[in-house]
Amino acid sequence: MKLSEYFVPTLKEVPADAVVPSHKLMLRAGLIRQVSAGVFSWLPLGFRVLNKVINILREEMNAIGGQEFLLPALNPIEIWEQTGRVEAMGDVMFHLKNREGIVLAPTHEEIITYHAKQHIQSYKDLPQIWYQIQTKFRNEPRPKSGVLRCRQFIMKDSYSLDTTWEGLDQSYNKHLEAYKKIFSRCNLNFFIVGASSGAMGGSQSQEFMIESDAGEDVCAIAPSGYAANLEVATSKLPPVGRKDYCPPIEKFPTPNAKTIDDLIQQFRFDENNLAKSVVYIIESEPVLILMRGNDELNESKLQIAFGTNKLRPATSDELLQITGANAGSIGPVGLKTKIKIVADNLLMNANCLVSGANEDGYHFKNIDLVRDTKIDAYFDLRTVREGEPCPLAGTPIKIVKAIELGHIFKLGTKYSEALQATFLDQDGVQKPIIMGSYGIGVERIIACYIEQNHDEHGIIWEYPLSPFDIHIISINIKSNKVVEKAEELYSKLLSLGYEVLYDDRDETAGVKFNDADLIGIPLQIIISEKNIQKNVLEVKRRRTQQRELVSEIELLDFLQQNVLK
RNA sequence: CGGGGCGUAGCGCAGGUGGCUAGCGCGUCUGUUUUGGGAGCAGAAGGUCGCAGGUUCAAGUCCUGCCGCCCCGACCA
Secondary structure, three states: OEHHHOOOOOOOOOOOOOOOHHHHHHHHOOOEEEEEOOEEEEOHHHHHHHHHHHHHHHHHHHHOOOEEEOOOOEEEHHHHHHOOHHHHHHHHOEEOOOOOOEEEOOOOHHHHHHHHHHHOOEHHHOOEEEEEEEEEEOOOOOOEOHHHEOOEEEEEEEEEEEOOHHHHHHHHHHHHHHHHHHHHHOOOOOEEEEOOOHHHOOOOEEEEEEEOOOOOEEEEEOOOOOEEEOOOOOOOOOOOOOOOOOOOOEEEEOOOOOOHHHHHHHHOOOHHHEEEEEEEEEOOEEEEEEEEOOOOEOHHHHHHHHOOOOEEEOOHHHHHHHHOOOOOOOOOOOOOOOOEEEEEHHHOOOOOEEEEOOOOOEEEEEEOOOOOOOOOEEEOOEOOOOOOEOOOOOOEOEEEEEEEEEEEEEEEOHHHHHOOOEEEOOOOOEEEOEEEEEEEEHHHHHHHHHHHOEEOOEEOOOOOOOOOOEEEEEOOOOOHHHHHHHHHHHHHHHHOOOOEEEEOOOOOHHHHHHHHHHHOOOEEEEEOHHHHHHOOEEEEEOOOOOEEEEOHHHHHHHHHHHOOO
C-alpha cells in the first residue's frame, strides 16, 4: 500500500480526551476515531490489525472444533424474558423505541439456546461448540479508556453444548487451552485468574487478564502461582478462634468510640478480637454481617453467598429501626429486631469478642458467638489484602490492577432449562443440555497489546498483529534514483507475498521517520541516495531502533529470518 | 446516578471583570527554496464561539435551561 494514497490520518499532537496510552496511540497512529461516547470507527490501518486478530481467533476456534455462526444483534425480547435477563440486565440492555419487542443483544446465550432447542434432539447431536465474532451492544453507564470499555464492541463468543458435566469439563478445557494459544500468538503477557460467575450463573469461571493501571479489575497474585480476581480471592489467615476462658458477656460505655480504631486506642483491645457489624438489605430482607474489625466486606462474595446481586447497605434510618442503634454501635447481641446474622469464616465460633451493643455509646465485651448469640451461617466474606499468605503455599499476595481480555464460564443448565433446550439420552430420558460460555473482547486484545508494547515514539508491533510486514521509507522523492529504487523494492516485496506499507509521500525525512515509528511496523527499510551510492539497503528494527545495512542479495534472507508471521 | 472539569478553525489552546475587525501554534492551499528525525521564506483560505432562550445600546464573555465529551466514584452479564 502506498501511503500517499492510503487514509492514515496520524496526529502529531495528543488528543485532549485520551488518557491511557493505548487510546492516545490508537488515535495518533490513525487506527480509530471516536464517534460518540463508547462508540468508535475503525480506520483502514486499524481494521487491518483487527482482521489479523480475528484470523487468529478463527483459526484457534476452528482448531477445537468450533463452528462459526453469525447471530443477529436484533433480538426478540420474549426470549430474554424467558431467562429472566431483561430484568437482570436492566439498563445495560438497549431497547428500541420505534419497534416494540426488540432489544439489542448484549451477549448471545439466549439465541444459541434457542437454536439448540430447535434442532438438538438426541445425545447423538452432541457435543457442539458454536461461536461467532460479532458486535455486542451494552449501554454502559460510563464508557472509558478508548476501546477498553465501549457501548458497541466486537466479541468472539462461543458456547459449548454437552450431555454430561464431564463433557462440559472437556469443552471448558478446550477453550482454556485455545485461549492460551490465542493470547500467546498475540504476544500478550497475560495471566489467568479464578473469577466470579456473577449473575451469569454456573459453577466455575476463569478470566484472562493483563496487568495494567488502566484496568478496572483488581486481582490477587502470588509467587506460588495463585491468581484470583479480588471478587473471589482468599488467603490463609489464621482464624480468631476460641480462648480457653471467656468471662461472662458485659456491656460497657464507649461514648467516644465510633470506629474500630477508636476502640483499639481507648481500650487497648486486640485488633483481632474486635468484630464489626454491617447491615445489608438482601432481596429486601435485612441481614447483619459480622466481620473482623478492620476487614473489608467483599460485596461480590456476599452476592455469591446469597446467590443474588440484589443487595445494598442499609440506610441510616433502617439501621436505627432494625438494630436500635446507629452505625458504630451495632452488634450481634441485643438486636431490636430478630434478623438473620452471618459472619466471616475467620470468626468461626470465636469468643472473647468486642462488638456494638445496639445502643448508641455502648459495646459488649466477652462475646462468645456460640454462647451468646446464634450465627445463621459462616461464609468467606472479607476482601483479601496485600501481603497476606496465599491459600496455595502461603506466599505473600500482591494486589494488581488488570484488564479482562476473556472470560470462560461453566454455565450448566440455567439457559437450557429456562428455554427448554433438551435432548434424549441413551435411556430415552429427556435432559437439559449442559452449557458453557466463553468470551473474548476483540478490541481489547489490540488495546492491551499496545498497553504492553509502546514507547515514547509510538506503537511497537510484532508479527502477527502488525498491520503490515515491512515499512519502506523513501527519502527525498525529488531524487529519481531513490524513487526508482523504492518502487522496484516495493514491487519485488509485494510479489514475494509480503504486506508492504510504502511511504512514497513528498514529506521530509523527519516526518516519515516519526510517522513510521508512530505506526510501529516491526521493520523499516530506508531508501536514500546515500544508501544507493553505497549499494546497500538500510533496515531499521522498530523495537530497538537499531539500524543495519544489508546488500540487496542479503535482504531476502534477512526478511525470511525476521518477518515471522 | 453522585462529584469535578471542559465545549472557541481539522487538531492543541488563549480570550471570560460585557465594547471596536475573535486570536496563537500546528495542520491545510498557492508559489519558491530545501530534503537523514515533525524544514525556511512569501502569500491565502478556513469560525452560526455546543444548542435554545434571556438580560443589555452591545454577549465568546453575564443569567436560565438543554445537549455533548472527559475524569473520579457508583454500576458492570
